[in-house]
Structure formats: C-alpha cells, structure tokens
Amino acid sequence: MALLESFFGIIGDLTWGWSLIPLLVVFGVAITLLTGFVQIQFFRRMFRVLSSKNQSGDPNAISARQALLISVGGRVGGGNIAGVAVAVTLGGPGAVFWMWAIALVGMATSLVECSLAQLYKRRQENGDFRGGPARSILHGLGEHYRWLAVVYAVCLIASFAIGFNAFQGNTVAGAAEESLGLSRFITGGLLTIVAGFVVFGGIHRIAKVADIVIPVMAVAYILMAIVVILINIGDVPGVFASIFANAFGFEEAVGGGMGAAIANGLRRGLFSNEAGLGSAPNVAATADVRHPVSQGITQSFSVFIDTIIICTCTALVILLSDVYVPGNEAIDGIVLTQQSLVSHLGEWTQYFLTFIILLFAFSSIIYNYYLGENALSVMTKHPLALNGLRVVVMAIVFLGATAPGATAVFFFSDPAMGLLALVNLIVIMMLLPTCLRILKDFREQLKAGVERPVFNPDDFPDLDIDRTAWTGKAPD
DSSP: OHHHHHHHHHHHIIIIITTHHHHHHHHHHHHHHHTTSHHHHTHHHHGGGGSGGGSOSOTTSBOHHHHHHHHHHHHSSHIIIIIHHHHHHHHOTHHHHHHHHHHHHHHHHHHHHHHHHHHTOEEOTTSOEEOSHHHHIIIIIOGGGHHHHHHHHHHHIIIIIIIIHHHHHHHHHHHHHHHHOOOHHHHHHHHHHHHHHHHTTHHHHHHHHHHHHHHHHHHHHHHHHHHHHHHTGGGHHHHHHHHHHHHTTSSOSSTTHHHHHHHHHHHHHHHHHOTTSSSHHHHHTTBOOSOHHHHHHHHHHHHIIIIIIIIHHHHHHHHTSSSOOTTOTTSOHHHHHHHHHHHHHOTHHHHHHHHHHHHHHHHHHHHHHHHHHHHHHHHOOOHHHHHHHHHHHHHHHHHHHHOGGGGGGGTTHHHHHHHHHHHHHHHHHHHHHHHHHHHHHHHHHHHTTOSSOOOOGGGOTTSOOOGGGOOSOSOO
16 A cells, blocks of 8 residues: 555656646646637637527537536535635735636636537437547547547546545535534435435436536525625725735745745646646536537636636635634634634524535535546446446445545545646647637637537548537537
8 A cells, every 4th residue: 555655646746746737837828829818709708608598409418508517516616615725825815816817728728628528529329428538539639549548537537536526525524514513424424315316317417406506506605705795895905906916926925925826826726627637528528519619618617617706705705804814724724714704704604604515515526426427438338337436436425424534545536637637738739739720610600700600520521520419400
C-alpha cells in the first residue's frame, strides 16, 4: 500500500504539483485567442437555453437544458462552498479575481471540449447519445489511439465515479452530523438509497431529477447570498475594491501577496468549474441539438454559473462577515462559510447550509456516476458490468459517509484526475483545428441570417461522424 501511495503521489506531484495548472491556464488563453474570444461573442446566446422554446419536443431525448443542469450539478459542489473559503483564507480577497479570470478562459476551453464531444457522439440502439473525450479520441484521432481512450476511461472511473463519490458521501454525512446530530449511518443509508434509485434509472432519470434539484439548490443559495449582500450593501464597494487591490498586489492580505492570490484563485477556480478536465463533455454529448457548437455554448454557460455566479456568492458572504480573517487556517472551509452565514442571518442558516450541501453533493454523485457509466461503455457494454458499477457506486457512497477515515484509501483520485486532464488537453489541442472548422460553419450560418444553425455532416465528409445523430430537427 505504501508503494502504491508513493507511486500515485509522484503522479500527483507531476500533474497538480507543477505542470497541470499552468497548462490549463496557457491552453485556455490560447484557445480564447484562436477562437476569437468565442465566450464573449456568444455570451448573450448562452441564455437561450433557459427558454422553454429551446426544449426538445421528443420526450425521450435529453434536451440542451437538461444537459446543462446535469453538468451544473456536477460542477457545483463542495468547491463552491468550502473551496472558495480556502481560496480567500490562503490567498486573500484577491483570489476571487483570479477565480473569475480562470473561469473566463475556462468558458472557451469548455466550449471547445464540449463541441468536440457533440461532434463525435454516437446514437445508441435505444436512441440515446453517448460521447465525450474517449469517443472523440476513437473517432477523431482514430482506432490506433484506442489505448489513450482506455487510459482516459480508467482515470475517469477511478477519480469521479469512485474516489470523488466517497468524498461527497463524507461531506454530506459530516455536515449532517455537525449541524443536526444525525448518525452517519442514517445519513449514509438514506443518501445511498436515493442515489441508487436515480442511477439505476439511467441518464433519463438523472436528467429528470437534475431538472428539479439543480434549479432549487442554485436559486436557494443565490437568493440567500443576495439577502446577505443587501443587508451589507454599504460594504460591498469596499469588498470589491479589496478584491482588485489584493489581486494586483496593491494591498497584501496574506503572506505571499499577489502570488498567493493567483495560485489559490487559479487552483480553486479550476477545481470548481472543471473546465478542461474532460468531465463535462461526457454529459454535453447526451443532448439532442441542431449543431455541436450550440451545446458548446451551453456548457460554457455552465462554467459561468458555477464560478462567476455561485462562487462569487460564497466569496461575498465570507468577505462581508466579521468572521473572516485572512491567513487563519484554523477554521476549515465549510466551517468558515457556515460561521459567516450565522454572523449575517442567525443560527438557522447552519441548517440551511446543510440542506444546500446535501443537494450539492447529491447532484455531484449522480453526475459522477454517469461519467463512470459513460467511460465504462467505451470498454464494455455488458449489462453485468453496468449494474456492477451501479452497486459499487452505492457502496462507495455509503462507505464514504459512514467511515470518514476510509476516504484516505482513495488517494488515487486526484492523481487520476490529473492524468485525465492531461489526456483531455492533448485531445483538445490535436482536434482544435476540427473544432475551429465547425465553429466557422456555425458563424457563417449566423452571418447568413440563419437564426438556429444546423449541422450538416455532408459538409464534413472527411470526418468520422455518426450521420444518424444529426437530423436537423432538434432545438438548440
């Protein structure tokens, strides 16, 4: 075991330790420039997905909005509550600015990776779509890269379906035990049963649950933050001034100054919105849309919701409180957010936050499960393997909830995600010219007056595209 821990520790050091975050930042900036600031050009168009006019008329299809909500449910989690608190504690208020910055470039990265997932998606026998970086590798780079697709799939299962689900179960059970006094076995059992009911229903049940749960949790949390902001409206300009002053070194809130703000802001921002990590494209590919780029735009909006909106809400709640002390590592992330809420609105908010954490974690669990299911389908389609994964995920959630120390066993999850991200970045850069071609097609149709561009696979005869996936009838 010690040898394994040492091995994965080295992988973690080689990825998250020094190479991966700079690569994600540099690639994000490069993609932003090469796509002509696509996230800004199509920003207003992102909101179209919220309209009921753009929902699929086929009740058996996953709509663009459902795919958006599933991915938001996956991106939004502990990082939005605890991660932001850690960032402003270790990096000062300036870390918030750098979270915004990485979200801005991450919106372009997400648009590209999710557009590629849509382009190379495959229609299944039951009419559903499957896609993601693994299938982008197989159909975009060719069968001789199958080994790379398998590496990606194994890392996705290890990190998200197994490792991170254990931590989600642990987060929920810990919060319920702390604020409500509930036994970890009770919380773990209930969470496992509900998660099992959803995951055994497949992507359609996941989509239906996400359509209800995600708006509730996001709106409730945002409304609470708005109340806090309104109560402290006179201090808000000063907080924003502090964010910008610390971000550029004009003020120093913690040791390390501007460097600490950049490092913590970028790291926590990337962990939160997952842009470039290769997870969200698996969900993006399930949507029935008219053009690959339209779902890329939608998933770019998902990054905006996660970081620019929800993470900012957490940051303002903390920075406007009397509890926040820059550099004080004695209070961990969730506790700092919880105490900040209590200082603003009273003791009842600790129970409210527990409820929000429950929804955040539950949405992440069903999202993480689907990532594992989709990855498994690249290696085998045997029903026993699929049902086995479902049982394993349920067991992992229960184990993480009831035995908090057991989460240390999943030391491989972060290094596996590091490898996952490196593979995904390689795929993005190798297929970026293809993405630029379909992006050009999308722009040309808009320029010609086409309100809703339609992808025609006949215009790209050299690409390995599933023609049955593109009927031109889906909403966008």
